[in-house]
Amino acid sequence: MTSKKKWLSVPYLFWSGLFIIVPLGMILYYGLTDRTGAFTLENITAIASAGHAKALRLSLLLSLISTIICFLLAYPLAMILSQIQVKRHNFIILIFILPMWMNFLLRTLAWQTLLEKNGVINHVLTFLHLPALKIINTPAAIILGMVYNFLPFMILPLYNALSKIDINVINAAHDLGADHIYTFFRIILPLSIPGIISGITMVFIPALTTFVISSLLGGGKLLLIGDVIDLEFTKTSNWHLGSGLSMVLMIFILINMVLSAIFDKDGEGSML
Amino acid sequence: MRKNNRFCFNSIAILLSLSVSAFLTGCASSDKGVNGQVIVYNWGEYIDPETIRMFEEETGIKVIYDEFETNESMYPKVESGAVAYDIACPSDYMISRMIDNGMLSEINYDNMPNAKNNIGAQYYEQSRGFDPENKYAIPYCWGTVGILYNKTLVDEPITRWAQLWDEKYADDILMQDSVRDAFMVAEKLNGDSMNTLDLTELTAAKDLLIKQKPLVQAYVVDQVRDKMIGGEAAIGVIYSGEAIYTQKENPDLVYVIPEEGTNVWIDSWVILKNAPNKENAEKFIDFMCRADIALMNFDYITYSTPNVAARELIEDESIKYSEIAFPDLSQYDNLETYVYLGEDGDSLYNELWKEVKAH
Amino acid sequence: MKNAAKKIYIGLIILFLYAPIGTLMVLSLNASKTRAKWGGFSIKWYIALFQNEEILRALVNTLLIALLSSLVATMIGTIACIAMTGMKRQAKSILMGITNIPMLNADIVTGVSLMLLYISLGIRFGMGTILLSHITFNIPYVILSVMPRMKQLNPSTFEAALDLGSSHINAFFKVVFPDLLPGILSGFLMAFTMSLDDFIITHFTKGVGVDTLSTKIYTEIKKGIKPEMYALSSLIFVTVLTLLILINLSPDKKEKK
Numbered sequence: 001m002t003s004k005k006k007w008l009s010v011p012y013l014f015w016s017g018l019f020i021i022v023p024l025g026m027i028l029y030y031g032l033t034d035r036t037g038a039f040t041l042e043n044i045t046a047i048a049s050a051g052h053a054k055a056l057r058l059s060l061l062l063s064l065i066s067t068i069i070c071f072l073l074a075y076p077l078a079m080i081l082s083q084i085q086v087k088r089h090n091f092i093i094l095i096f097i098l099p100m101w102m103n104f105l106l107r108t109l110a111w112q113t114l115l116e117k118n119g120v121i122n123h124v125l126t127f128l129h130l131p132a133l134k135i136i137n138t139p140a141a142i143i144l145g146m147v148y149n150f151l152p153f154m155i156l157p158l159y160n161a162l163s164k165i166d167i168n169v170i171n172a173a174h175d176l177g178a179d180h181i182y183t184f185f186r187i188i189l190p191l192s193i194p195g196i197i198s199g200i201t202m203v204f205i206p207a208l209t210t211f212v213i214s215s216l217l218g219g220g221k222l223l224l225i226g227d228v229i230d231l232e233f234t235k236t237s238n239w240h241l242g243s244g245l246s247m248v249l250m251i252f253i254l255i256n257m258v259l260s261a262i263f264d265k266d267g268e269g270s271m272l
Numbered sequence: 273m274r275k276n277n278r279f280c281f282n283s284i285a286i287l288l289s290l291s292v293s294a295f296l297t298g299c300a301s302s303d304k305g306v307n308g309q310v311i312v313y314n315w316g317e318y319i320d321p322e323t324i325r326m327f328e329e330e331t332g333i334k335v336i337y338d339e340f341e342t343n344e345s346m347y348p349k350v351e352s353g354a355v356a357y358d359i360a361c362p363s364d365y366m367i368s369r370m371i372d373n374g375m376l377s378e379i380n381y382d383n384m385p386n387a388k389n390n391i392g393a394q395y396y397e398q399s400r401g402f403d404p405e406n407k408y409a410i411p412y413c414w415g416t417v418g419i420l421y422n423k424t425l426v427d428e429p430i431t432r433w434a435q436l437w438d439e440k441y442a443d444d445i446l447m448q449d450s451v452r453d454a455f456m457v458a459e460k461l462n463g464d465s466m467n468t469l470d471l472t473e474l475t476a477a478k479d480l481l482i483k484q485k486p487l488v489q490a491y492v493v494d495q496v497r498d499k500m501i502g503g504e505a506a507i508g509v510i511y512s513g514e515a516i517y518t519q520k521e522n523p524d525l526v527y528v529i530p531e532e533g534t535n536v537w538i539d540s541w542v543i544l545k546n547a548p549n550k551e552n553a554e555k556f557i558d559f560m561c562r563a564d565i566a567l568m569n570f571d572y573i574t575y576s577t578p579n580v581a582a583r584e585l586i587e588d589e590s591i592k593y594s595e596i597a598f599p600d601l602s603q604y605d606n607l608e609t610y611v612y613l614g615e616d617g618d619s620l621y622n623e624l625w626k627e628v629k630a631h
Numbered sequence: 632m633k634n635a636a637k638k639i640y641i642g643l644i645i646l647f648l649y650a651p652i653g654t655l656m657v658l659s660l661n662a663s664k665t666r667a668k669w670g671g672f673s674i675k676w677y678i679a680l681f682q683n684e685e686i687l688r689a690l691v692n693t694l695l696i697a698l699l700s701s702l703v704a705t706m707i708g709t710i711a712c713i714a715m716t717g718m719k720r721q722a723k724s725i726l727m728g729i730t731n732i733p734m735l736n737a738d739i740v741t742g743v744s745l746m747l748l749y750i751s752l753g754i755r756f757g758m759g760t761i762l763l764s765h766i767t768f769n770i771p772y773v774i775l776s777v778m779p780r781m782k783q784l785n786p787s788t789f790e791a792a793l794d795l796g797s798s799h800i801n802a803f804f805k806v807v808f809p810d811l812l813p814g815i816l817s818g819f820l821m822a823f824t825m826s827l828d829d830f831i832i833t834h835f836t837k838g839v840g841v842d843t844l845s846t847k848i849y850t851e852i853k854k855g856i857k858p859e860m861y862a863l864s865s866l867i868f869v870t871v872l873t874l875l876i877l878i879n880l881s882p883d884k885k886e887k888k
Contacts, residue, residue, distance in 0.1 A: 009714030011707050012770070016729050019767040023744030024732060035615060051630040077644055080637045091879045093817050098871060099648045100824045102655060102864045103848050106856070110651035112495070113658070113666050117504050120654065137490045151648070152824075153772075156817040161779045163813065194779035201731060202775055209737040219490030220449040223629040226737055233739045234344040235451055236622040237615070246740045253735055257728040261720075311839055316850025317857070321685075338839045339850040345834060354746055354756050355839045494852045502667025517855075521665050573854070 030243035043244020052228060052245065059225040062139065063207035066146035070154040070203050071196070073147070078158035078195075079188075082165070089163065096152050108145060108216045115141060115217070137219030145213035153202040161195025162188070197260050208252060225249065305334030310552040313338050313346060313360040315539070318413070319560075320572035327559050333552045350544065351375065358547040359556060363539050365452070365610035367409050368402035370542065372612060376408040377543045383554045384410070386561035394601055395578035398536055401609035409540035410557055411578040415512040416599065416607070417453060417535045420496070424524045425506035433461040433530045436507060437480070442487045446499060446508035449491035451625040452610055453535070454481060457509060460532045460606070467611050469620065478624045482631050491629075500525055511537070513575035515596045527596050533606025538578070652868060659861035676862040683859060686847065690863065693827060693843040696758070700765035701773075701822035707766070708773025708822075709815055712781050713807075730775075733768045741768060742835035749836065757838035764836045765826045772825055773818035780814030 034040045046052055081092050099107070114120045115136040122132045135141050165188060173183045211226035225245065232242035305328060316339040324335050338357070340346035343366040350357055351373070362370065370376050381388045387410045395411045403409045421430040425444065436445055436457065448454050456466040458477035468474065489505050496508040501521045510518070515527035541557045543550060559565060566582035576597050577583060586592040601607060613621065659677070663670025680686060711730075715723050733741055745764050754760055784807065792802035830845040837846065848860050 006714075006717070008710050009718070012711035012714065012726075015707055015767070015770065016726070019745070019748070019763065020729055020732055023741070023748050026744045026747050027736075027740060051626045054630050055626075073644065076640065080641060088879065089813060090816060091875060093813070093820060094871075094875055095645070096648065097817075097820050097824055098868070098875075099652050101827055101871065102652055102868060103845060103860070104828045105830070105845075105848055105852075106655055106860060106864055107651045109666065109856070110654040110658070113654055114650060116499075116502065118502055118667075148647070148651075151644075153821065156821065157776055157779055160776060160814050160817055161783065164780060164783045164810075191783070194782040198775040198779050202734070202772065205731055205735045209735060211737070215449060215491070215493075216495070219488075220492060220629070221485070221488070221490065223626060227629070228626065229737045230739055231622060231626070233737075233743065234342065236618045237344065237347065238619055238622070239743065242740065246736055249735060250732065253728050253731045256731065257724050260727070261724055313839075315853055316847075317854035336840045339842075339846075340834075341850045341852055348743065348746075349835065352746060352750055354750060354835075357839070494855070497855060498665050498667040501665045504667075521663065521668055 027243045027246055030239045031247045032244075034240055043241050044248060046241055047245060047248045051223065052225070055223045055225045055228050056248075058222055059208055062142055062146065062224070063204055063210075066143050066150065066207050067154075067200055067204040069143065069147050070151050071199065074151060074154040074158050074199065078155055078162050081159050082162040093156060093159070096155050100152055104149070105212070107148075108213060111141075111145060111148065112136070112216060115144075136217065137221065139218065139222060141217040141219075142214050142222065142224075145217040146207050146210065149210075149213065150203040150207055153206075154199040157195040157198035157202065158192065159195075161192040161198075165191050193263055197263060201256060201260070205252065205256065209249065305332050307332040308549055308552055309334040309336055310549050310556050311336045311338070311356070311358045312556065313340060313350065313357045315339065315361060316341055318361065318539075318573060320568045323560065323565050323568050326565070327556060331552075331555055331559070333555065335556070353546070356546055356548050357544055358549050358553040360542055360544060361412055361539055362542065363537055363610075364399075364402040365612045367540060367542060369612035371403065371408055372614075375545050377545045377547060377550065378407050379410060379543065380554065383551075384558040384561065386558045386563075390561050390563055390566065390579050390581040392578055392580040395538065398601065398609060399538055399540065402611050403540075409538075409542050410561065411538050411540045412560070413513070413573065413575040414536065414538040414578050415576050416529050417448075417456065417509065417537070418512055418515070418527055418529045419507060420500050420510040420515060420518060420525055420527050421507045422500065422503060422505075422522075422524050423526055425503070429526075429528075430507060431528055431531055433457050433532050436509075437461075437484055437487070439487060441506055443489045444506035445484075445488050446496050446505045447484070447488050447491050448496075448509045449493050451621050453509065454491070454625065454628070455621060456535050456610075458484075460530070460534060463532070466535060466608050467613065469613060469617050474620065474624055478628060481628045485628065485631060512596055512599075513573070516574055516591070516594070529599060529604070533604060533608070536601065536607045536609050538609065655861050656865040656868070659858060659865045661858065664855065664858060676858040677866075679857075680859045680862045680866075685842070686844075686859060686863060689842045689844050689847045692758070692841060693845070696761055696765055696843060697823050697826040700762050700769055700826050701819050703762075704766045704769035704822045705773050705815060705819045708770045708818060709777050709811065711770070712774055712777040712811075713803075715778075716781060727774075730771045734771045738829070738831035739835075742832040745832065746835040755838065756836065758841055760836045760838065761833055761841065761843075764832050765829065768829070768832060769822035769825055772821040773815075776818035776821060777811060777814040780811050784810055 031043050032039060032041070034042065047056060084092065112119070115133070116122070117132070117136065119136070125132055135144070169187060170183055173187050178186070209226040209229065211224060211230045214220070214222055214224045214227060229242050229245050232238045232245070310333055312335060314337070324337060327333070328335055338355070340349070343362050346360060346362060347366060347369070349355065350360060367376070391411055395414060396406050398414070399406060399409055399411060419430050419433070419436070426441070435441070452466070455477050458480040459466050459468060459473065461480065462473065462476055464473045464477070492499065496510045497514050497518055499505055500508045500510070501518055503522070510527070512527060519525050519527070541560065543553045543557070547553050560569070561579060563579065563581035563585055566577050566579035567585045570577040570582055570586070583592060583598065591597055658666055660672055660674065661670055662673035662675065715726060718726070745767070749756065749760050788806050789802055792806045793799070797805065828845060830849045833843055833846055834849070844860070844863070848856060851857055851860070
């Protein structure tokens with residue numbers, strides 16, 4: 001069986017080789033050279049400069065908070081959804097992904113319209129004689145934008161993982177006297193770990209390098225690492241520095257790989 | 273489970289049939305015109321589509337039209353040769369960069385009588401800032417950068433950049449989120465050139481911007497328009513081309529060119545060095561310089577036209593003599609046009625800008 | 632009581648996700664061009680939309696690219712997932728790491744590097760290059776959503792099918808595939824979504840005159856986004872939602888218990 005599987009990996013190995021590794025090589029080339037083409041490590045060490053380090057810290061913090069919020073919002077939701085009858089599964093999936101079919105820029109602009117000083121939400125609040133919401137152009141608005149934008153990518157893998165859990169296992173635990181909390185932590189949570197890892201990866205990693213959200217909702221007053229890379233590529237045309245900084249971010253892929261490997265040990269045994 | 277299958281295939285089938293039917297109905301023939309083609313790379317929404325249709329009809333040349341959203345996203349596409357364009361329409365400093373890198377082809381004015389006669393001499397004069405001998409660029413749109421303020425939200429007329437540092441407007445100021453425009457404001461306030469590479473002058477400008485940061489509500493680019501119309505902020509830095517439109521939507525808005533001087537920008541037609549259809553490119557640009565065509569484009573874009581003949585044709589007197597659309601440039605002695613600062617210059621500005629933004 | 636709380640929770644999340652969509656739909660009926668002011672009710676943007684050939688052509692391109700790229704990405708991604716389960720742990724981790732790279736890289740980095748790749752390979756820029764790029768950044772989303780289902784599979788059913796004389800392919804489609812289907816479907820949908828939304832990568836890898844809705848919207852930024860785009864988005868949304876509800880409301884009688 002294993003030998004049969006070997007050739008199955010060929011299409012993807014070919015694809016990732018040509019369209020991921022080769023372009024990555026180009027980024028490495030730019031990241032490790034300066035404008036004259038000479039070898040340098042300056043583009044990598046540039047991450048330590050005050051402005052860049054601060055931007056990276058901020059990005060890490062904001063994407064971490066967003067990932068946690070996404071997880072806390074999505075997990076209960078996925079649990080509730082997974083209890084709904086099977087025949088509605090695909091309908092549910094589509095309901096949560098459909099908003100993302102509206103263009104990203106239009107959606108984010110719509111949030112601006114909602115959150116602004118004279119925005120829709122504040123009109124409603126004043127009408128109800130409630131104090132106005134002052135969230136636009138703050139870090140909180142950036143987090144809201146990130147959570148909004150990435151929430152479906154947390155909901156779907158969690159929902160997929162949770163709905164796969166055999167209800168009989170949970171019932172058995174209850175029959176054997178386990179209470180809800182115990183069942184959750186000893187059975188449901190461990191069984192959903194593959195979904196959790198996918199969800200966290202799909203929220204945290206893209207959130208780390210977003211940049212449009214910070215300028216549209218954050219008022220451009222905070223500099224995130226994604227903004228820096230974008231600036232280097234589009235404004236200064238300094239592809240070398242931009243590539244160097246991107247390479248530094250790949251460390252987080254490595255960290256993610258290690259973490260997944262640690263938490264995913266159980267998944268290994270039950271594999272096909 | 274079969275239910276799931278069915279649903280899945282249904283959805284895919286629907287999507288497929290939707291897109292295929294759309295493909296069949298929407299697929300327009302992309303044949304070459306009888307007299308060949310011309311490939312144009314312009315800003316989004318920066319031309320009246322009707323003028324393109326008229327050009328195709330009159331000359332039999334097929335126009336392949338492509339759009340970009342910033343000078344900086346246009347440049348690598350043209351430079352890399354991914355697509356061989358004939359014509360582009362970059363801004364001043366980007367044109368000087370393209371000239372520096374030998375990417376442009378010289379204009380032959382003999383083949384373009386409209387460009388020679390209809391474009392005002394003062395605009396060619398202004399162009400020399402980035403194209404010293406007027407060899408490469410034919411002005412298409414121009415304007416100034418100034419202050420737009422909401423007169424119901426301020427208690428005095430705003431006339432100077434310095435007022436953007438007034439603490440009573442804290443959280444009511446919108447600054448431009450672009451390196452050159454932000455630094456231009458501070459440099460002009462300090463009485464320096466907006467193309468300076470002098471480190472003390474630049475540091476002074478940077479410190480000024482950092483000092484202003486707590487007062488700024490947001491750094492925005494294209495959102496100034498909507499935010500000012502909606503009364504989100506009292507004062508914003510904006511391009512003059514937006515002034516007429518925003519005033520129409522919100523009569524409380526006033527546009528001024530600050531006393532300290534400002535940037536005059538010019539977007540111009542250029543023919544690229546490797547243009548495959550040079551003759552057609554000349555015909556296209558000259559057609560766009562025809563008075564009636566330039567007027568159509570002015571009506572569509574509402575950005576100031578350098579085409580004097582077209583301005584003569586404007587019927588609405590209030591626009592024809594508008595101080596906003598057509599300010600008399602000779603009145604000011606402190607207006608400048610951006611020039612390309614070189615890679616090191618760009619990097620320097622960017623480093624300082626990052627310090628402002630990260631502060 | 633408990634059920635009510637659950638319903639309220641779902642409702643709140645849906646409200647959160649759909650609030651901006653509602654806003655866009657309202658804006659599409661706004662007579663004024665600016666999003667900052669209500670200029671009265673009007674359907675003029677819908678009329679303008681159907682007269683705008685460029686937007687309609689961009690819509691066709693967008694749907695075609697999204698559909699084809701997500702289909703191909705789903706196939707490659709699913710096969711990759713199956714293949715990966717047969718790999719050694721280390722090889723698998725490395726491959727997963729590589730898979731995550733297109734997700735981490737800022738779009739502009741991916742876009743520029745793919746553009747350089749196509750130039751060095753001498754590929755003509757056009758629909759094809761956009762498709763290749765979209766498939767590339769879509770695959771990770773497919774893999775990441777199929778993988779969890781894969782890990783939860785019970786290998787013994789597959790073995791049992793083989794023991795009972797089923798061929799590999801047969802056993803896969805009869806036993807494994809139905810179990811993976813929800814993961815595959817959500818992977819497909821995520822890929823489709825990412826493809827619909829992409830701007831920067833498309834910008835750098837597209838040929839002349841080939842536009843998608845995203846590239847159209849972004850190039851409109853300088854002069855202000857035309858409300859036709861709000862109208863189109865609303866129409867797409869309402870169409871898909873109606874289709875969804877219709878399909879969901881017409882249950883297959885045979886399967887009803």
